[in-house]
Each structure stands twice: as structure tokens, then as C-alpha cells.
Amino acid sequence: MKIGELARLTGCSVQTIRYYEKANVLESKKRSEGNFRLYDSSAVEQLMFIKHCRSLDLALAEVRQLIDLNQSPGTHCDDVNTMIDNHIEQVEQRMKELKGLRQQLKSLRNSCSTNRTVEECGILQNLSAKQL
Amino acid sequence: MKIGELARLTGCSVQTIRYYEKANVLESKKRSEGNFRLYDSSAVEQLMFIKHCRSLDLALAEVRQLIDLNQSPGTHCDDVNTMIDNHIEQVEQRMKELKGLRQQLKSLRNSCSTNRTVEECGILQNLSAKQL
DNA sequence: TTAATATCTATAGTTACTATAGAGTCAAGA
């Protein structure tokens, strides 16, 4: 199949597929006479794997690592576990940050009501306050 | 003062200050004979304002909007309120996403224990599963 | 044959910086 069909089957855009090739996570093994990329069904699987990883916010560099690991089935998979553990930690860290952020934003928002002028705006006043 | 002192006083890097100038959120009004940027104390305030906004994850484009609004003190400040409200929503949206992510990652992590080979690795198996 | 559609490569844009390279400025010490 050509790139357009692969895109349709997986829900990725054509440009994204070409980008993944450049990023070394998905190669097309053949080209047609007219230099069009040709894929088989294993490309669909591979691309779904990438999509799944991306939906978990794994970076393409991490996806590449996983693919490399997968290519040597005998070695043991501690690296995979570690990667996921690190990722969970990152996610939890970011959640903490966002929680704090939301708190700050909410109290900032409470410092201004409607129908004020910019001059009176509690939000702008707060943002401008010298002590942080 | 020159850019280095402004950087020291605010905790921003010199490059960041120059970047902010390019991004139209902080201008230097004067230059020395030797073409060095010169700032006064109001630049410190302005830069702290920007830092404060950035610490709330407001984009520089939003900071620019706030600065523009601040320049017309008579108009009313609904736009400020709306911006903050939208921002709170975005933060909450992202928090929801991360919560789901964490859940998925944790159950993924539970699918593999230590001392397995890549071939047996439950994580890789799960990521490769066709049905998503 | 022609027109529409799909594909190709290469390049630029997105965000908020960071990190160079190469040149110029300035103050203090020898």
C-alpha cells in the first residue's frame, strides 16, 4: 500500500508518517518505480505501536529505544520497566505543578470581579505586585 | 543599568532578556554610545511582571496582551478575566489528561515484573497489542 | 489528452528559550 492508505488505516497524517521515517521510528522498506513509498501490513502494526506510545506521551526517542529493545528479544527488559517508571514519575511531577498552578490562578482570578476598568483590575495589580 | 545587571536583579538570563525584546514584551528604551542596551528600574518591574506571568504558564502572546491592556487603563478588564478563566480551564483539562495517563501507565507497568526477557515483557506485549 | 489527485523533496513555521560564533566595547592593571 502507498502512504495515503497507511495514513487512512492508522489515522495518522501523511506528513506525520514521513516525519516518523525521518525520526527513525518507522521505515518504508520499498519504493515503487515512481519513487512512492510502499508499505505492508506490518507497517500498520508498527505505526499503531507508535501511536499507542505517543498517546502515553512517550517521546519518539523513547519509542526508538523500545523498538531497539524489541529487536533483541533475549536481553531482559529492565530498561523498559525503568523507562515506564520514570515516565510515571514525570507525569506525577507535572500533575503536582499543575495543581499548584491552578490554585494560584484561582486566587488570582478571585482578585477581580466584572465591570472594572483595567486600572482597577485586581488581576493586573496582583501580577504587577513587586513581592512575589 | 546594562543588561547584565538587569539579569542579575531579576534572575533572568541575558539571552532571555534579549529574546523578550524580540518577542515584544520588554523593550530597552536607550542604547549607550557603544550600542549596549540601557535599562532603568521600571524595566526590573516589567521583567518581574513577565516572570510572574510565565510562572503561571501564561504564554508570551498573552503577556503581550496584558501589557497592551495595561496601557489603556480606562477600558474595562473583562478580557483579563476571560484570559485567566480560559487558562484555568486549560490547566484543568491537562490535569484530567495526565490523570488518565497515569492510570494507563500504572496498569501498563503492572503487566511486567523484573527479571523477564524482552520477549516475555508484558509492557512491550501490551504496547504491541492490536486492539487499542 | 487532460485534469484531478496523490506523491515526492525540501524548507519554514510553531514555543520559549538555550547555545553557540565572531565581532565589538570597556575598565583595570602592568
Added chain:
DNA sequence: TCTTGACTCTATAGTAACTATAGATATTAA
């Protein structure tokens, strides 16, 4: 006076994961 070092200047490239062009070629259908 010369020089050294610290500082500054502009311009450019890199970061992540795409998206969006431009301009050329390939293929398909009418």
C-alpha cells in the same frame, strides 16, 4: 600605552513533534 578579561552586540542553529507550505513528478479517471 598595551593588553587582558569581562561584557556586550548580532545572527544563526538547536530543541520536540509535528504542520504547512512550494514546486516538481506520478498516477488515475474521464
